[in-house]
Amino acid sequence: MNSQLNKSLIERFSRQIILKDIGTIGQKKILASKVLIIGVGGLGSPVAEFLSRAGVGTIGIVDNDKVSLSNLHRQSLYTSLSIGKLKVKIAKEEIKKINNNIKVKTYRFRLDSKNLKKIISDYDYIVDGTDNFKTKFLLNDFCLKFRKILVTGAISKFDGHIFTFNFENKKIPCLRCFFQESNIEDDLLNCESEGILGTVAGIIGSIQANEILKKILNIGKGLDGYILILDLLNLNFRKVKLKKRKNCFCK
Numbered sequence: 001m002n003s004q005l006n007k008s009l010i011e012r013f014s015r016q017i018i019l020k021d022i023g024t025i026g027q028k029k030i031l032a033s034k035v036l037i038i039g040v041g042g043l044g045s046p047v048a049e050f051l052s053r054a055g056v057g058t059i060g061i062v063d064n065d066k067v068s069l070s071n072l073h074r075q076s077l078y079t080s081l082s083i084g085k086l087k088v089k090i091a092k093e094e095i096k097k098i099n100n101n102i103k104v105k106t107y108r109f110r111l112d113s114k115n116l117k118k119i120i121s122d123y124d125y126i127v128d129g130t131d132n133f134k135t136k137f138l139l140n141d142f143c144l145k146f147r148k149i150l151v152t153g154a155i156s157k158f159d160g161h162i163f164t165f166n167f168e169n170k171k172i173p174c175l176r177c178f179f180q181e182s183n184i185e186d187d188l189l190n191c192e193s194e195g196i197l198g199t200v201a202g203i204i205g206s207i208q209a210n211e212i213l214k215k216i217l218n219i220g221k222g223l224d225g226y227i228l229i230l231d232l233l234n235l236n237f238r239k240v241k242l243k244k245r246k247n248c249f250c251k
């Protein structure tokens with residue numbers, strides 16, 4: 001999207017432009033930003049929606065799935081009319097309804113190292129909205145290699161985890177410092193077997209979008225080197241320091 005502000009854009013974003021930390025300079029940064037969202041499910045839906053509303057100029061969405069009936073309690077971009085249709089197609093239509101000027105690129109595939117390598121350079125910020133550790137590790141490794149900013153979300157039952165990895169800074173710990181692949185069963189985050197409350201997905205996805213906007217604007221206190229753990233059943237929110245693991249992949 002053109003990052004120049006005309007009268008209509010100033011009105012559209014007026015309520016955030018008046019924020020001291022944003023202003024017209026911040027809004028231009030948002031308009032010029034490029035964000036890649038991996039997975040437009042429970043987490044990716046609010047991420048795509050709020051980043052679109054905030055004015056992110058280029059949004060890439062990766063997903064290979066079609067909308068199913070059991071997605072509707074939490075995946076807020078979709079309705080009964082979306083069932084059986086490709087998520088990337090519906091997500092693009094919904095983003096365009098919010099703001100037709102956003103450049104939306106859709107990638108209908110299951111993410112792997114080959115296709116990720118082809119597209120990652122086109123984006124500055126990556127959002128992980130996937131539900132499995134295999135893809136989370138893949139994103140961790142590529143974002144580290146290409147020095148990207150990665151915001152990872154994970155949800156299960158009533159709980160959510162959020163990580164922000166600013167790999168522009170080589171010293172920060174990575175996902176592998178916290179989770180060791182050998183200790184993880186791939187279906188650990190599987191909503192099918194574990195269950196998930198829809199609002200939990202909405203809250204964690206919204207925090208991921210919030211973290212991305214803060215990174216674009218370079219404002220506030222980030223989560224670099226920390227994990228945010230939310231127990232939404234008992235309302236315990238904890239920030240835990242991540243330690244760099246000796247001999248980790250990220251050393």
Ligand SMILES: [Zn+2]
Pocket residue numbers: 173174175176177178244245248249250251
């Ligand atoms: Zn590491």
